[in-house]
Amino acid sequence: MAEREKAKKQVPLRLSASLYAEIAAWAEEDFRSVNGQIEFLLTEAVRRRKKSRKTPDLTED
Secondary structure (H helix, E strand, C coil), rough: CHHHHHHCCCCHHHHHHHHHHHHHHHHHHHCCHHHHHHHHHHHHHHHHHHHHHHHHCCCCC
């Protein structure tokens, strides 16, 4: 893994109490910390976005 990928950037994040509770419960189910769960969710969202950009839009005619 590249050195740049190993480095972690700290980012302040504000969440509503209800959203935090939902993420915390989900994290517990997945045996992750809340921070780990948020990082996982963001990584998945970026991966899916990249993937969707690679596939052509077949709805346009």
